[in-house]
Amino acid sequence: MPNQPLKPDKVDMSVNLGGLQMKNPVCTASGTFGYGSEYIDYFDPALLGAVIVKGTTMEPRAGNPPPRIVETPAGMLNAIGLENPGVEAFISQYMPELRAQGVTVVANIAGNTLEEYGQLAQRLDHVEGIAALELNISCPNVKQGGLQFGTDPDMVYQVVNMVKSNTQLPVIPKLSPNVTDIVAIASAAQEGGADALAMINTLMGMAVDIDRCRPTLANIFGGLSGPAIKPVALRMIYQVYQQVKLPILGGGGIVSVRDALEFMMVGASAVSIGTGIFVDPYLPCQVIDGLQEYAAQHGLASIKELVGAAHQE
Amino acid sequence: MPTLESALVISNNQVSSHMFEMELAAPQIVPFCEPGQFVHLRVNSLNDPLLRRPLSLYDVDKKRGTITLLYKVVGKGTTSLAQLHADEYVDVMGPLGRPFSYPPAGQWAILVGGGVGIAPLLYLARRLKEKNYPVRVLYGTQSSSELVALDRFRQLGVQTVAATMDGEADYQGLVTDLLYQQLSGQEVEYLYTCGPEPMMAEVAEYARQYGLNGEVSLEEHMACGVGACLGCARKLKDSDEGYVKVCKDGPVFGLYEVELDLAPR
Known part of the structure; x- marks a missing residue:
């Protein structure tokens, strides 16, 4: 990149992710940042491009029995089980504070059936302060015998289509990496009307407690996150960027500015930070500043110029 | 207000075969420290191990701006x-986390700690002493070589009785047996306990028998430490539908708020 360096404040950090307008490309991933107020002692969540709040279901859910988490090499497994107070409590108890703080809120929804996704989308459609919907499609479809929505292209098409027909908001399905052909899933989401794609959700894994001679997690399986999954996330985003013309919210193991740069270079228009926040609560702000400095040093007038840069021949 | 700071290690000394005592200069954190709370440490900057480690405040020196932590080496972190x-x-x-509260005026504070679970009780004893509560500490370990906090309690000037299985301390046997023995019946006791869960369950049983109140400090694996990830969930009572977050709703809970397991978990 031969451009002359710029002053960091001359870099346009804003991004538009399929209609989700953000002041910068850094979000916090669903389930790692609660409802935005948990980390208020460390930084102002309004500084973020967006806060993707904890996954919301129609009815309250107690979540899985413990142990729910276990540390693994360069990562962690979690099986929280979508503990949340339900969509009505989310709207009445958490949205007022998020609005008051001026946070760009992306709601994350999870349904047990196709119809529930539609109901959730409709319920959240005119709630002031919600800027977009992220779809957790790694939930079992109870009507289809528990098969995950996100692992079958036809079901991905249907769920995205159902949500799109019930909301005006930008719709961002979060793709599961636990599939053979991620491009087929991404294409199905595009056909269903997705405005952007979030990639990737956790990789399914497990751990064993040799003292108890049992799986460590009460749920047996859990979702692997953290630096361990970063190469998988980068590969999948790289593949999808080449084949599918939707903006990508990339994440999976980001713990540094450098990681975030890699995600943008393989094709992410914005990045989400999840497990990395547990390690360093200041990481999201460091990434915002670091991306801006990198762009300035390389003379990029807009952070968007980084997107997909690794694909150039 | 909780904060995050880069704390200078003043000392980090081995105090028994598996236990260490670390003093840190943390002047921004110290003013807000209450007994029963914990700090969340990033053990190195290599992301291996990845997650922070929660350690309860063993002691706090507000004048020097330091905190002391007592920990047992059990794993990678x-x-x-x-x-x-x-x-x-x-x-x-x-x-x-939620700190200990103080007993109603006039009650004795009885602190029952087992093993490394003694840690939050030292700073509690210091603060109780400053507030002029009568304090008695019952401190149990397997062997007398593990009674690493004993001198610190005695330096505080609080009555401390040690129970070990090897017979080389004040009392031979379980600290919970010692608890029944020391009961005078003359005073109302407010109990604080931290240690292995079966020990805390025995303390709760003792409290129930004598109609006493008190608090327990629980331990759980944690990721975020601030109530965001919901990883450290625990049911307070088996019949409860929902879970509490040990990091945010605890780690201190009322003695009757939580059902404790007599069998090791």
């Missing part, structure tokens, strides 16, 4: 912590 040297820095978040 604590092994890494034990390798820190004086003059190095460690990233500390805190103070976090």
Whole structure:
């Protein structure tokens, strides 16, 4: 990149992710940042491009029995089980504070059936302060015998289509990496009307407690996150960027500015930070500043110029 | 207000075969520290191990701006912590969690600690002493070589009785048996306990028998430490539908708020 360096404040950090307008490309991933107020002692969540709040279901859910988490090499497994107070409590108890703080809120929804996704989308459609919907499609479809929505292209098409027909908001399905052909899933989401794609959700894994001679997690399986999954996330985003013309919210193991740069270079228009926040609560702000400095040093007038840069021949 | 600071390691000394005592200069965190709270430490900057480690406040010196932590080396995180040297820095978040409360006026504070579970009770004893509560500490370990906190309690000037299985301390046997023995019946006791869950369950049983109140400090694996990830969930009572977050709703709970397991978990 031969451009002359710029002053960091001359870099346009804003991004538009399929209609989700953000002041910068850094979000916090669903389930790692609660409802935005948990980390208020460390930084102002309004500084973020967006806060993707904890996954919301129609009815309250107690979540899985413990142990729910276990540390693994360069990562962690979690099986929280979508503990949340339900969509009505989310709207009445958490949205007022998020609005008051001026946070760009992306709601994350999870349904047990196709119809529930539609109901959730409709319920959240005119709630002031919600800027977009992220779809957790790694939930079992109870009507289809528990098969995950996100692992079958036809079901991905249907769920995205159902949500799109019930909301005006930008719709961002979060793709599961636990599939053979991620491009087929991404294409199905595009056909269903997705405005952007979030990639990737956790990789399914497990751990064993040799003292108890049992799986460590009460749920047996859990979702692997953290630096361990970063190469998988980068590969999948790289593949999808080449084949599918939707903006990508990339994440999976980001713990540094450098990681975030890699995600943008393989094709992410914005990045989400999840497990990395547990390690360093200041990481999201460091990434915002670091991306801006990198762009300035390389003379990029807009952070968007980084997107997909690794694909150039 | 909890905060995050890069704390200077003043000392990090081995005090028994598996236990270490680390003093950190954390002047921004210290003013907010209450007994029963914990700090969340990033044991190194290599992301291996990845997650922070919660450690309860063993002691706090508000004048010097330091906190002291007592920890047992059990895995990757604590092994890494034990390798820190004086003059190095460690990233500390805190103070976090719900602290102990103080007993109703006129009651005796009885502190029952087992093993490394003694840690939060030292700073509690210091603060109780400052507030002029009568304090008695019952401190149990397997062997007398593990009574690493004994001198610190005695330096505080609080009555401390040690129970070990090897017969080389004040009392031979379980600290919970000692609890029944020391009962005078003349005073109302407010109990604080931290240690292995079966021990805390025995303390709760004792409290129930004599109609006493008190608090327990629980331990759980944690990721965020601030109530965001919901990883440290625990049911207070088996019949409860929902879970509490040990990091945010606890780690201190009322003695009757939580059902404790007599069998090791």
